[in-house]
Amino acid sequence: MKIQGDGVGLYVEEDGKGTPILFIHEFGGTWSSWEPQMRYFARRYRCITYAARGYPPSDVPETPDAYSQDLAVSDAIAVLNGLGIEKAHIVGLSMGGFTALHLGLRHADRCLSLTIAGAGYGCEPGREEFFRNVSLTVADNFEKLGAKDFARIYGSGASRVQFQNKDPRGWAEFVARLATHSTTGAALTMRGVQARRPSFYELEAELKEMKVPSLIMNGDEDDHCLQPGFYLKRILPAAGLAVLPKTGHTLNLEEPQLFNTILGEFLAQVDAGCWGVRDPRARPDQVMKTLDTDQI
Template structure:
């Protein structure tokens, strides 16, 4: 099994396939490296694709110490994967927790990002829900340790934003739920405590986001309620950004609607590679409602 070492020595499991310009896929809290299989199979036709299990997710190392988990560390881990694999620049594609890490990668490692795909990134970002999100994240961590992944996955996999997937694609949802049940309870708890509960709201990053020049595609599902407004916010703030809203879609965007997800991401990457994904023209800024002169 292929492993690499992050800068603090944590062993990270990775998989890669294909050749060409690199894409690094960064998974969500409820998923793992396997969640990107529909994208690995599709994009390896034209790209070198890398997916990895975040620290705390088997078969990567599961540190016990919560201080080895944070938003900054999760962001650095992306850079360390690239460094270990000899990748200078890559397209970075992340979902939810991975979407937040992707966004922070664009802020901290802009020179190494060809583009960013930020999908389903919004939970805990809304200022009115910030305190609640922190509290419920710590409760989720406690439940993982108390009940174990097999039992608590039955609860976590039926969260509101997962239901549309369950109804639409029961087989796909069951695969997601089964993989969630196989996660390390300790790793899930520490990730919740160190990354999810402690990460800053994207609304507090506006000054830096408004200066981030990396081409960015934001994708949200229209039934992923707590990502809709943050998605609109990111579109308004990031200069060279575009927004896709997938209909009748929840949080697990890339496996909920893999065909649409792959299509929009593929078109985005092609546009970026032609240097056609540009910042918004100032003449189209929203202050103007109708033109009279």
Template structure:
């Protein structure tokens, strides 16, 4: 089984397929590398596609202590995979927890990114939602530790941004829930308290975003309510960013609408590789609504 080892000694399991420019897929909290199977099959036809399990998600190691988990480590774990495969740069594509890791990878290691695709990124980011999100992370960790993953999956899989997937694709949603139930209770609880709860609000990263010049796509579902305003925030402040919204969709957009997701991301990658991805024209940023202000 292919593994890489991080600088703090954690083994990360990964899989790869295809050849070409490397593309690293970074999964969400409720998923693992299997969540990106539609993308591995699609993009593996054109790219060297790599998906890995985050720390805490077996067969990657699941450290016993919360201190081994953080937003910075999540970003640097992407770098460990990139170094291991021997590539200087890669397209980084993440969803939710993986979307946050993708953004932070771009902020921490911009010279190693060909592009960034930040999906479903924003939970708990708004200042008035932050303490509620932090409290819910502790509740989730406690539910997992006391009740186990199967009982947790029965609740979490039917959240307000997950029911869209169930309504569209009951069989796919059932697979998603079963996958979630298989995860490590220790790893999932520690991820909630070390990565999710403690990550900085996007609203504190605005000045860093303004300096981010890596080609960036922000993509979200229009019923992924916690991610809509944070998505606009990133679009407004990352000068190389575009914003794509998939209609009538919740959080798991790559599984809910795989064809549309793959089309949008694929078009983005093609524009980047052809050198046609733009930076925002400064004339598009104005205090005037029409450009006719005195």
């Protein structure tokens, strides 16, 4: 089905019954990248996934101003509204993880929880300009070479080879799917969303006040997401952190069983009301307690 988001048709699929989960894909993926999660969680949740604007079969606007982080957030809300969903668990990977976080900041009342996986590129202090320049180069390459020819190059990045080594067939499917992306949509998404979104560190004051239950997930070989992930763990009041060993960027496809297990435990705790804010006694300056302050 298609749902209208700010004049742009968004392709949506759903399955299952129960509490809703909205899955938001990464730049290198699309709605079908969540298939291992849709199959697993649809047994007991209402699972929704959609193709972002610029990703067929969603519409592909051809103007740069039709792509931004703000519009990505608006599109996610449009999907929830179009399906009549008041609140949902939000699960995002990479580009989708940024959207999940911004949903928590701007629409906390619509979020049962946030899973922010593989998110952080461009956030490391001192590396913002480097990331923007690389993003613009990627956009240029999509236009010059086309998605079909550039897919294997992009899919062989430093945080994708882990997937290739563990699961060559799964990686080949990932690259084949990437090769079908819209050249225009990929380039404009990279320029309008990836290269212009704010760093987590710029949002610190807002993040400290955001109490939506949150799970941060990163691969330990996804180098440029690790430090931003640690930062979110320290700043977000109700955040937990999971680091998957010997794992790169494409978490949900590279380690689907482990990803589903960790996510499932998180959702169960949130649904039971057992995932709260960090205990104020867990102060980093008091690793070993020396005074019985409760008696003072």
